[in-house]
Amino acid sequence: MVSAPRWLAALTTALGLPENKGQIMYQLASVDANGNPHVRTIGHRGFIEPEGSPNLPLLMCATDIRTPKVTQILTNPHVELIWWLSGSMEQFRLTGVVRLVPPPDAQLPDLPVQSTEASLAFQKMDAQGFEWEKKRVETYDVQPAFLRAGFARPPPGAIIENYDVGKSWPGIVPRAEDAQNEEEKQAYERGLRTFALMFFDPVEVDWVQLKEKPNRRTKFIRKGEEWSEYIAVP
Amino acid sequence: MVSAPRWLAALTTALGLPENKGQIMYQLASVDANGNPHVRTIGHRGFIEPEGSPNLPLLMCATDIRTPKVTQILTNPHVELIWWLSGSMEQFRLTGVVRLVPPPDAQLPDLPVQSTEASLAFQKMDAQGFEWEKKRVETYDVQPAFLRAGFARPPPGAIIENYDVGKSWPGIVPRAEDAQNEEEKQAYERGLRTFALMFFDPVEVDWVQLKEKPNRRTKFIRKGEEWSEYIAVP
Numbered sequence: 001m002v003s004a005p006r007w008l009a010a011l012t013t014a015l016g017l018p019e020n021k022g023q024i025m026y027q028l029a030s031v032d033a034n035g036n037p038h039v040r041t042i043g044h045r046g047f048i049e050p051e052g053s054p055n056l057p058l059l060m061c062a063t064d065i066r067t068p069k070v071t072q073i074l075t076n077p078h079v080e081l082i083w084w085l086s087g088s089m090e091q092f093r094l095t096g097v098v099r100l101v102p103p104p105d106a107q108l109p110d111l112p113v114q115s116t117e118a119s120l121a122f123q124k125m126d127a128q129g130f131e132w133e134k135k136r137v138e139t140y141d142v143q144p145a146f147l148r149a150g151f152a153r154p155p156p157g158a159i160i161e162n163y164d165v166g167k168s169w170p171g172i173v174p175r176a177e178d179a180q181n182e183e184e185k186q187a188y189e190r191g192l193r194t195f196a197l198m199f200f201d202p203v204e205v206d207w208v209q210l211k212e213k214p215n216r217r218t219k220f221i222r223k224g225e226e227w228s229e230y231i232a233v234p
Numbered sequence: 235m236v237s238a239p240r241w242l243a244a245l246t247t248a249l250g251l252p253e254n255k256g257q258i259m260y261q262l263a264s265v266d267a268n269g270n271p272h273v274r275t276i277g278h279r280g281f282i283e284p285e286g287s288p289n290l291p292l293l294m295c296a297t298d299i300r301t302p303k304v305t306q307i308l309t310n311p312h313v314e315l316i317w318w319l320s321g322s323m324e325q326f327r328l329t330g331v332v333r334l335v336p337p338p339d340a341q342l343p344d345l346p347v348q349s350t351e352a353s354l355a356f357q358k359m360d361a362q363g364f365e366w367e368k369k370r371v372e373t374y375d376v377q378p379a380f381l382r383a384g385f386a387r388p389p390p391g392a393i394i395e396n397y398d399v400g401k402s403w404p405g406i407v408p409r410a411e412d413a414q415n416e417e418e419k420q421a422y423e424r425g426l427r428t429f430a431l432m433f434f435d436p437v438e439v440d441w442v443q444l445k446e447k448p449n450r451r452t453k454f455i456r457k458g459e460e461w462s463e464y465i466a467v468p
């Protein structure tokens with residue numbers, strides 16, 4: 001019987017602590033075509049796993065297909081993320097590969113496909129017929145209306161004249177069935193065409209606990225289906 | 235007359251807000267020799283600038299010379315950092331190059347030196363005779379004794395039998411002049427031999443303000459000595 005790795009229990013426990021309330025953001029690092037690093041804050045959108053494989057948990061997040069990080073992860077799917085939970089003073093660093101689930105009609109850069117040696121979980125979910133596109137639309141729908149609005153704006157990073165230009169963008173975008181008029185309906189559709197999911201498959205986890213004295217550091221490494229664990233100097 | 239860039243004023247203002255109290259940590263991303271990204275939380279240790287060049291502010295932080303990030307930044311000095319200030323809901327992303335100031339006797343990996351095209355500030359400080367080693371020792375000395383102790387431990391990342399092994403490490407390391415015995419004196423010296431400074435010279439800053447409605451995003455880019463600024467879609 002396979003079971004969930006101990007780091008996942010530690011992370012979900014930490015997330016459930018009152019002192020970590022609202023700390024559902026982490027920093028995701030990727031590399032550009034020149035080999036230089038980039039990092040940005042991203043909101044966590046939940047864990048998911050292949051059926052019958054609690055040992056292969058994925059982290060889900062979302063982004064706008066028009067942002068630079070998308071080209072970066074398509075060029076090099078190896079990423080690392082840091083989740084610093086200041087309430088309990090724990091740092092989780094996760095290393096692995098990411099898979100993009102873009103809108104079906106997205107115009108993506110034509111890039112050489114890199115091998116993703118750690119994509120065991122993705123392979124399993126493909127084999128199980130996981131409906132990636134359905135999950136994308138569902139995730140677009142369940143988010144708060146102000147977040148959905150972020151995807152219906154002009155291209156992120158585009159230069160604008162002044163801050164007031166943003167007043168013409170929708171502040172909230174209701175779901176399709178709640179749209180009051182044609183404008184809201186179009187904004188919903190526009191956002192859906194830029195909304196992409198990212199699934200992150202970790203193969204290494206570095207857990208630091210700064211509240212413990214002496215401080216603790218635990219490393220988890222996955223080889224194939226198996227997680228091993230060792231204790232290290234912080 | 236050169237003056238400080240507006241992003242620095244925005245960042246120091248944000249750091250001074252009561253709602254951001256204690257948020258002196260950021261996430262620093264670097265790239266390893268395989269071209270894969272790494273990221274970790276780092277504590278800010280202050281701003282510094284070449285004399286007469288408020289337009290070229292550097293960020294200072296510290297690390298243990300034995301950690302993997304050191305080889306990474308020596309291989310590729312291009313780094314990026316994210317400073318998320320959750321109190322005021324502002325994100326500062328800084329892109330630039332980093333210079334390491336290692337202990338003079340440190341055994342560093344022998345690596346091809348990369349060009350650091352953005353090192354204007356470093357060049358100026360070198361020309362001004364800035365005493366990097368003096369700054370390193372001063373910074374080692376002014377930090378709290380529990381932080382100093384972190385540098386006198388066995389090599390970070392080394393595997394240990396169990397968490398209790400850490401109980402044999404010093405929990406605090408007083409300054410040399412306050413050492414009570416030979417053991418504390420040796421721990422002070424040991425830490426000083428692993429304590430390295432990192433100076434970060436930003437050439438690009440991406441400032442996102444999520445409390446503003448509509449959200450604001452401002453980009454700053456330095457060309458030579460000059461910062462230019464433009465407003466962008468978040």
Ligand SMILES: Cc1cc2nc3c(=O)[nH]c(=O)nc-3n(C[C@H](O)[C@H](O)[C@H](O)COP(=O)(O)O)c2cc1C
Pocket residue numbers: 025038039040041042043044061062063064067068069070156318324325442444
């Ligand atoms: C608190 C916070 C949460 C964010 N969450 C996300 C997110 O979930 N997805 C996303 O793409 N960008 C998110 N952003 C914006 C990113 O940090 C970044 O500015 C933007 O995605 C552009 O990144 P890129 O230029 O590296 O592609 C968030 C920013 C902040 C400050």
Ligand SMILES: Cc1cc2nc3c(=O)[nH]c(=O)nc-3n(C[C@H](O)[C@H](O)[C@H](O)COP(=O)(O)O)c2cc1C
Pocket residue numbers: 084090091208210259272273274275276277278295296297298301302303304390
């Ligand atoms: C809140 C916090 C602050 C930290 N500050 C630093 C720091 O200032 N310098 C440092 O080298 N590591 C610091 N660390 C530890 C790093 O995040 C990381 O675990 C360690 O430096 C090893 O990084 P590396 O393996 O990427 O080199 C801090 C960790 C936490 C959780």
